[in-house]
Amino acid sequence: MIEAVGLTKRYGDKTAVYNLSFQVRPGAVTGFLGPNGSGKSTTMRMILGLDNPTSGRVTIGGYPYRKLPNAPRQVGALIDAKAVHGGRSARNHLLSLAQLSGIPARRVDEVLGVVGLQDVARKRSKGFSLGMGQRLGIAAALLGDPQVLLFDEPVNGLDPEGILWVRNLMKALAAEGRTVFVSSHLMSEMALTADHLIVIGRGQLLADMSVKDFISANSADFARVRTPDTEPQLREKLTIALTEAGGQVLPEQDGALRVMGLALPRISDLAHEAGVRLWELSPHQASLEEAYMRMTQGVVDYRSTADQKAGLQQPLPPGAQPPMPVPGQGQPGWYAPPPPQHAAPHPGGTPANPYGGPGAAPRPPAGPALQGQAPGQPPSGAPAAPAAAPAASAAASPAPVTDPTTSEDAR
Ligand SMILES: Nc1ncnc2c1ncn2[C@@H]1O[C@H](COP(=O)(O)OP(=O)(O)OP(=O)(O)O)[C@@H](O)[C@H]1O
Incomplete structure (x- = not known):
């Protein structure tokens, strides 16, 4: 030890x-x-x-x-x-x-x-x-x-x-x-x-x-909700209804909404009550990488500046956090180490189930284990x-x- x-x-x-x-x-x-x-x-x-x-x-x-x-x-x-x-x-x-x-x-x-x-x-x-x-x-x-x-x-x-x-x-x-x-x-x-x-x-x-x-402790569950692209007012209406019900709503880059703090059935009921049709309602889990980034973001010494001219980092709406991709992690499998100059057959990976349980409230970044x-x-x-x-x-x-x-x- x-x-x-x-x-x-x-x-x-x-x-x-x-x-x-x-x-x-x-x-x-x-x-x-x-x-x-x-x-x-x-x-x-x-x-x-x-x-x-x-x-x-x-x-x-x-x-x-x-x-x-x-x-x-x-x-x-x-x-x-x-x-x-x-x-x-x-x-x-x-x-x-x-x-x-x-x-x-x-x-x-x-x-x-x-x-x-x-x-x-x-x-x-x-x-x-x-x-x-x-x-x-x-x-x-x-x-x-x-x-x-x-x-x-x-x-x-x-x-x-x-x-x-x-x-x-x-x-x-x-x-x-x-x-x-x-x-x-x-x-x-x-x-x-x-x-x-x-x-x-x-x-x-x-x-x-x-x-x-x-x-x-760190991977907050959230729901992705999508309203018809053709009716932007429905998205607005749903955002208001979900926020009033205590949810945190953030825009995703593809036009969907990321909703935290509300269970999926509740989101569905609220949408129904508001008369909003849904094209998507799915459970997701924030990636571990995102949790780690949140935990360490205040203690990073070396950080790139945004190069908006080159389009490398797009500005987000006020208060919005950048959405992260849903994780799909490969399963490891043992195989003997090949010589470095020869390619060996890659065992490949079966994506793990990237979805967490629905509806859990988000936790603070470092949680109780932060020391x-x-x-x-x-x-x-x-x-x-x-x-x-x-x-x-x-x-x-x-x-x-x-x-x-x-x-x-x-x-
Ligand atoms: N011999 C040294 N003299 C002065 N400063 C040092 C020395 N060694 C490390 N540091 C400083 O101490 C800090 C920690 O460095 P360290 O190399 O341990 O970090 P690290 O987590 O291993 O970083 P990285 O992931 O980049 O390898 C850095 O700010 C580094 O500049």
Whole structure:
């Protein structure tokens, strides 16, 4: 188990992580979510002893990483896939890591097979694509057959097939009873991969709950209602009737209405009483991505400006929120990792039922599980303006001897 208590990291007057407390348990994939610059990598680096906390502590199995007995066999990590000696072959890179940690050479070939790099094992890694580099980083993390695994943005640069492979690998590792902690800024990916979520914004804890609880706490049900396109006055009439009955009504981009706070039968009755014919009345559930965006919207450091001239972002009516697409998520299925240069048959996905139950009232964005300071209130020292890109690099740090992402030259 990984346990952080009051973890805080300051770089000068920049507070990267503030008073973070959480536990990452074995037997589950725990997703570590947050917008860019929210402190995920900094937290991971502190877990691995690559950065010292300004205050607070973080332990693995009760020990700080640097005091962990036989750390390379207990903890594996992918922090920066680029931190590899490019002149070495993938196999030699892994062999040198294995030697340093007393891991038998045969394990190198095993992990090369697991990540699908066996056919390019003798090629220099500097010729590797981003995705192949990620696979090599994952191979290094698996080298010691560790019980605790940390992956920082492991799907970066991977194609859809690679993303599915990583997803299934994480799940398989957790199913074996290992502790799997994986960071991402993509809620959609984490919703498919993780069992539990830790969400941070500007270095602070926003949520710590199971994916199931996150969905039920944050995915508001709503109804889509459509009146005849040919009679706009009916839409207006219905909007007034639904609003007077306590519903929240928002326009959808295609001319339909999004109605929250009223059950479907009630909407139907109100429409009937108002003499409004309906062309559509259907139950929907706001996507998890939308719930995550709402939760973190006050704590995003880097935000694009609208380019209305280019038509990239259309202005919405006053008070309206942008409607989101209804989710249709694919079902994961396990298959062996293919070599990166060969396309494997994609197992495809059966869309999950995207519809929630009708009529439930919308819940507040972060719900009861929202923890710590409110989003949008940064800790002292956290600037509201965009900061410089992180300078953190595993290669430049006093790394533990088997940190798989550390350049061998740096050791
Ligand atoms: N060595 C450093 N010196 C100064 N500031 C740093 C350093 N490392 C990180 N930061 C700052 O701390 C904040 C958190 O950075 P961090 O890389 O941990 O975020 P992140 O959530 O991993 O972001 P991303 O999703 O973009 O990788 C950022 O504002 C970053 O600029």
